[in-house]
Each structure stands twice: as structure tokens, then as C-alpha cells.
Amino acid sequence: MRDLMRGIGVGTGSAAGPVARMAPVPALPAPRAVADPAAEAAAVRAALGAVVTDLEERAARTSGTGSQVLSALTMMAADPALADRAAGLAEQGTDGAHALATAFDGFRAALVAAGGYFAERAPDLDDLRDRAVAHLLGLPTPGLPDPGHRYVLVAEDLAPADTALLDPERVLALVTVRGGPTSHTAILAKALGVPAVVGCTGASELADGQQVLVHGADGVVEPDPSPEAVERAAAHEHRRRELLAGFQGPGRTADGHPVSLLVNLGAPHELAGAAAADAEGVGLFRTEFLFLDRAEAPGLAEQAAAYRKTFAAFAGRRVVVRTLDAGADKPLPFVLSADEQNPALGVRGLRSAVRDPQLLETQLAAIAEAARDSTAQVWVMAPMVSVPREAAEFAARARAHGLPMAGAMIEVPAAALRADRLAESCDFFSVGTNDLAQYAFAADRTLGDLAELLDPWQPALLELVATAARSAAGHGRPIGVCGEAAADPALALVLVGLGITSLSAAPVSLPGLRAALAAHTLAQCRELAGLALLADDAATARAEVMSRMSER
Template sequence: MNTGVQNNNSATNSNTKLTLEGTGVVAGLAYAPVAWVRRPEPPSLTGLELPAAEVDDAIEAFRTAADGVVEGLEARAEKAEGDAAEVLKMTAGLARDKAWRKAVVRHIKNGVRPVNAVAKATEEFVALFMKVGGLMAERVTDLRDIRDRVAARLEGRPEPGLPSPTEPVILLADDLAPVDTAGLDPKIFVALATELGGPTSHTAIIARQLGIPCVVAVGKMGALAEGDLVLVDGSEGTIRRGVDADDAREAVASDLERREKINAWTGPAVTRDGHHVQLLANVQDAAAAQRASESNAEGVGLFRTELCFLGTKEEPSVESQAMSYRGVFEAFNGKKVVVRTLDSGSDKPVPFATLADEPNPSLGVRGIRTQRINNGLLGNQLDAIKMSLDGLDSEAWVMCPMISTLPEAREVAKAIRNRGLKAGIMVEVPSTALLIDQFLDEIDFVSIGTNDLTQYVMAADRLSANLAEFTTPWQPAVLNLMARVAEAGERKGKPVGVCGEAAADPLLACVLVGMGMTSLSMAAGAISAVGAALSEVTLEQCKAAARAVINAFDDEQAQKTARAILGTIS
């Protein structure tokens, strides 16, 4: 449980001992001065009235500023890698959003100056997103980041962003805009910590991709001042001030040896006694697949196809989709590629497949349920996948997200097999995990999406800092359901993989292997750490840890139990 400050003396100098606790999401140690991300003061909601004669020019100024923000984000997305590119493109989509722009223009026409109009329209959408909750609530940070960037352009100021230190620092923030985390230099920003966020927030995902220690949901972090020397432990989820400098540097040096051992790992992934586990990469486009092919990934365990659809007004043609998909199959020609069909809805709306203004998008029309709006969407996508394989030897597996009933599974399996492809589903909804034996009779394989499964099992928004302790996959209820799925897969002789963020945790990865998972998929940058960890343990150790954790009292006991059985692993 996140208890915030353990020992907070009244003195404020950097030598005063202080320990803050949060949720560790990327293991590792870092010792450096604190650098805070300071967001600008939000623009005022009120101001002088705009003269009618200036309305047209004001509207044009706003559109120019918003277009400039979009162009800047998209240019950065072209240079970014992996999840960072997807984050930047999604954020650019907010600045392009017609409804938000229309609201700003409405205020300007009512006599509100552009900067104030941007602030008013943004807060209207913030209120809407917070009311909806779930994944939409996380977009509040993105919305306000867009507001600040557009306001800066309107006022002739540089857009807000990260500080520009020349020496290594530990970056702290109440919350980091996805745009900021996407641009981090891991040689300068050697660790991250935020007061908000959860284990599956954008900050956590990109920190994991970069391989830098990260702690989220840290209580009372404002007690740390700019320049304070702190030791961050991404495994324990702690930030310590006032530690002995020599002890801290010795601990960091030891952790550096651990990281060097990870970097030296070359695969394939086998336990100490020779049990092989497929380690696969999560990718979202051809560029990411090409980079992943240069890692130790044996294939792709999650090809997110959303980027082909985001930002488009109409459904892309079959030929256009095929061109987008082909690069991924070419990068892993002759190897396994698991394609997830369009997972739109919730925080990834597309105009031709999702409903506007849903009361609760996380529990609404998303994933396979978009077929209810656009009945031809799945068939067209499957045709495109089949077309993109022409002349290649890639092994195409196709899985559909948000499957919750047996009729859905039977229907999608038939459609996938009709194209000569291997048919699978995501296990994200508790009903699927509970009836897994029947589902496995209908399909060829399953892959567990631990992010959504945990959210739905624990009835907790996976991006809420206040609920971070509930949204960790170490919760015994989640572990029990995952074990149930793996055991069913072994009985039925069908592959069971994991493609959620849980697979990137080296300790939990060993537990998952002990449950019987046949593959683990993660950001390419996390593969070496997981592979190195598996090389240090036996399959029987993994099985013992798996048996033990499902009987744990809580998530903390589950982790401690696993570590006691598996030892200190990479």
C-alpha cells in the first residue's frame, strides 16, 4: 500500500532524512539531484472582452496556433520510437479534435479572447472526461498539455516542456504529460517519479521502454526541493533523501553491473534447466517492428493496428491497411507475428467505429464491439492482413480484443480461419477467464491483456494514482485468474501468452512461466531483462513461486513470496 511519507522531519535541507513510498514500475537504482517539471500557470478563464472587429483574426490565430502544435507533435512522432511514437500521435489527435476546436471558436465568437477561449473550452472537456472516468480521465493531462502549448503559441512564448539539465538528474512531477515522457533522454533523466499515475500509465510504459527506474503514485513528493540528492529504487518503489552518498553510489554501481549483465544477454530465453519461453515484442508499426527485429525478440506478440486508423475520418481501404501491415510482417519474415485487430473505443476513438459521448467508454463500445457500429470492419481488416502476407513466410496469428461471450469467440474464429489464419482472442474480460475451457474449445490460442484484466477484476481505474495498489497485476485475484487460464491452456494443448505490461516485470515474468505461459510479449527494450532473469532460475522454482503467490494475502506479500523463492534476479 502507498503510505506516502515514512519519516519526514521538519527540517527542509537536502541532508534531512526522508523516505517517500510509491509504486515501483521499472526496477533499478539512480542517485542524482532532483529536477522538477514545472508546468506554466494555466491561462485564465476570464479576461477583457474581444471586440467584434477582431473575432475573425482571433479565430485564425487560434487555428494557426493549434495547427502548429499538431505539426510539432507529428514531427516528433516521426522521430520517436515504440510507444513514444503512438503517444505523440494520439496527443496530436487531441489538438486536431473537431469538437474541442469548435468549442474554442464558439467562445471566441462570443467575445472571449483566444487564450481565455482555449482555457474555457479545455476545462469543459476536462469536466466531461473526469465524469466519464476510466481511461478517458487520463486524457485530462493530455488536454491541459495541449491547452498550454496552444496558449504559449498564441502569446508568442516557447511551448512548455522538460527542463534542460546538462548533468544527470532525477525527474519529478505531479504528473508528466505523455508528450514530455516521449522525449526523455535516459542519459540525462536517469529516473522518473510522479505523484499521480499508475503501473500502466504512459509515464510507466515509456520509462520501461527506456529502461530507466520509475516510481509512480508517490505521496507528498512536494517535500523534495530542486537539487536535493535522492536515491530512487524502482524495485521497492521508494525515494530516499539524506542517504550516505558513498553507500548510494555503491548501490548504484552494483545495479549498473546488473544492467550490464542484462545488456549482455543475447537469447533465446531459457531457464537455468533448459525450459524455453518465447519472448516477443509489442509493436505498433513497421518502424517499431524493424527496431524490434534488431533486438532479441523471437517475433511479435502484440501488433497494435490502431495507428492505421487513428486520425482518419473514413475507414482505410483494404489495400491501404495491407500496405501498413506488410512492413511488420517483412521485419519478422519467417517468424511469429500476433496481430491484434482494431482496439478502438475508450481512449482511442475513431469516427467510423466508435460512439461519441459514451457515458463510460471503458465499459462501452470498444474492441470487437465496434462491429456493432461498422459490421464490415473486422472482415476488411482480416482481408488486409491476408493480403499483406502475400509472398512472405511470416506466421500470422490474429486475435480479437474485448471478447466476452462464447458466440463472439466462435464468430471471430470462423472469420479468421476462413482467411487461413490462426484464430485467437484476448483475455481481458473476467467472463472470458472464468469460462476459459469453453473459450479454448472455440479458438486456437489466447493472449492475456493484463492491463485491462486487472482493471476489470479489481474494479479500479488502472490510471488512478489513488488506486495504484489495486491495479497491479500482483493482486492475488488477478494472479489466480491468470493461473486458471494457463492451466486450461496446458489441458487443452493450446498456447497461452501474456502481452500486457506484467510480462515486462522480470520477477513476475518468472511467475508467469511457472503458471505455464508459453510466451511473453513486451516492449523490445524489456526483453533482455526478462531473458536474463529467466536464465537464473529453474522451471521448478518458477512453478513453486506460481503456486505460492496465488495464496498470498495481498500484492505486497505476493511479491515478497516470489522473491523469497526465486532469489535476487536480474
């Protein structure tokens, strides 16, 4: 067996199989002279058209999130301004491949400069550029391999067009060289329940057909494992799945301490699966789907109709609605300010209500109208709360609309540190670990190089969660976690030990959370939390907790 490779574990369970690597990105050839600029420009437009057609065909074969992702990519590839820029360069004598690369790179630079949501879309343009260049050069299009058997997918990183088509029946596990715990690859792996390790730099050495054993829980990849190791891992995975199948109902620790297990919900197509899950409700209902990709905000009637469907699907259960989490970090023309120099630190979330109070008023009115027709327990919370005054004003506005449960997201360090004051006006808290980590460590979520700082096991992040939880407990307020951290069974035990009262994750994550809780008492959770808080870094915290868990 070769030396173990380590990265960040983001999936669940273990899986072994042969490696299949992503098709390589086409290399740009040396610049060449253009004999017929008009023909070169036509070839550039044809290459972009081929990309659009390919994406449209993929979208037609896909449903749900995959179809939406591919449709969004199709719109980007079909942008007339992009085609005009690339064709214009070709008409000026630039060869087609370099004309495409230059045009895409210019658009990419603009997105990166905009920051926030826009910067997160920059890799999408890289993927589209590579596809267009491949079409123009007559080379294989980069994308998922098809070796004719099940495989472990190894890649530098996964483009959205590839993740949208990933089939868990064919892909045994994921290993990427780049990426962090909040990357779209990590989120997808968790949603599909596929073992995955991201940020594994050693994976670039793995060859097609090479056998590997991937441990999603602890972020380890074993190249050329022994048959005995594979057999042990398979037996362990079989026992794990059998164990998970035996746990149902509300979340409870071994000594009966209740921990609500909830699902995250962010788009209409997710509703049926989320409602059918063995969950106590929705811990995070993202409402941005109603506002994105449109020139003006939806009206009260349209919003109320959408909320009513969700509340009906979760009749009798809790639904925590997050008001619009948009502004400078999401492309909403009716919220966006063109003069924002640093969108990630700009007018977003609740702050947008200062710029346009009617946005929040209409949304709260729509939520209240839909709630009146439902038996769902509707709670409402504001994102990006920073100071007690904001929490108090939001709670007052929510209650004025007849919404009795008003809370605040804890995703800014200032909110965690002053949670005691926030709790005087809020009925509950919900911790968004992704943003809380980003702001606590001054680490951009979009940068894979900073993945270690964004690891939810970071003791400083857990200290902020503990501070907020103590304040919530002091006022008798429930406090949940709805970030990616909530999907990790081992970390969930730590969070419960810190005082978290509910966990909200993708439906596929709930059985693992339920089983982990049932196997540990509240006192043991508190012991694990203490170990994590005393650690010097995320890796040590994870290792200490996993070691203590294995002793039981």
C-alpha cells in the same frame, strides 16, 4: 538519510542524481475587467497559435512515437472550434486567461463524459491549456527542465508533449507524484529502460538539486542517500547490465523449460527496432494504427500491404496479429455509436464485428493474403472475447480465410473463468493484464487514484491468470501475457510459475526477462507463484517474491 519514499516501480534498475523538477503550471490570475474585447480575443487566438507553432517545431525535431504524439497534440490545439469558443468568451468580456481556461475545461468535460479512449486524452487538454495560458501571460511554458547536466526528473505527472521529448541520455530516472502502472509515463519508462517510480506522493517534498537514489524495481526513492548507498547501487547496476549483456537467444529457465520471448508492435516506425531485437517474434501486433484518425476503414489492399511489411521483417518467426481493438473506446467514426453511455463496457474489440461484420471479414482476408506471401508464422487473435460462442465463431471465420492459428485475448474475467470452454475452439490464448485488471477490480485505467488496484501483482488478478493457464494446459494450448506485467522480470517468473508459456514486451525489456528466467528453475518459478497467490495484496505479493529471490 531521510525516510524512504514509496510508490509503484515501473522502470528497471537504479539510478542516483540531483533532482530537477518540472516547471510549474501557471496559476490563473484573478479575473480582470476587459477594456478592449476585440484585442483580448486576438490575444487569445495568438496564444493558441503560439502553442501550435511550438508543438510543430518540437515535432520537427523529434521522430517516431514522439513526433506522432506531438502532431496529435498540434491538431488538438489547432482545432478551430476551440479557438472560436475561447475568442467568443473574450469578445463577451472574459479576460484572456479565463477565456482559455473555460474553453479548454469545456472540451475536457466532454472527453471525460465520453469515457474510454476519450477520457484518456483529457490530460492532454490540461497540458495544452497550461501552455496557452502561459503564452498569454508571458510566463515560462511548463515543460521539461534543462539544468545543464544529467538529472532525476520529478513531476506531478508527465504530459504527452514532455514524454515525447524525454531524452534517456539526460534523464537518469523518473519520479512522479501521480500516475499508475498503466499510465503513459509508466509505459514510456519501460520502453526507454529508465528507472522510474510513479504514484510516489512523497515526491512533492523533493527540492531542485537534492540528491536522490531511485530503485525502479521495487518502487523506492531514497532522499539524500549516503555516498556508500549510491556506490552500492551503482555497482549493482553495473553488474546487472553486464549480466544482461551475456544472455541471448530463446528464453529458457535454468532447467531448460522454454518460455518464448516476444516483442509488442503497434506502429510502423517501431518495426525496424522490433525486428532487430533478440526476440522469437511478435506476441502482440496491434493493428489500430491503420484505422485511427480516418473517416472510413482502410480497404483490403491497404491493409494487406501493411501486414506484408511486418511479416517480411519477421520472416521465419511468429507474428501474433490482434484484430481491430476499437469501437466505443477509440475514436473511429465508422465504429463509434453516439448513444453509448459507458464506452469502457460497450461495443469494442470483437464486439464491433457484430455491428459491422465486414470490418472483421476484410481484416482477416487482408491478413491471410499477406500471410500467403510470407514465411512468418502468422497467428491471429480477437480482443474482448467474453463467452465461448464468440471464440468459436471467430476461430471459424479465421480458418475460413486460411489462417490456421486462431486465438482469443483473455482480458475479461468471464473469459478467464470459462477458458476451458474457450480452449475447445481456440488454438492459443493471450492475456491482456491491463484490461483484465480494469474489469476485475472495477477500476478505471485512467484514474491514478486507483493505481493500487491496477497493480499487476494483485493476487486476484494472478488467480484469474492461473485459471486461464490451467485451462490452456489441459488442452495443450500455449498461453502468453502481452500486458505491462510481462515486462517485469520478477513478475515474469511468477507468470511462468502459473503456467504462462510466452511473454511479450518492449524490446528493451527482453534482456531482463531472459536473465531472470535463466537464473531460476521451473520449480522455483512455481514456488514464487505460490507465494504471490497467498498474499493479501499487491505490495505483499511483490515483497514476498522479491525477498525469496534475494535469498538465492
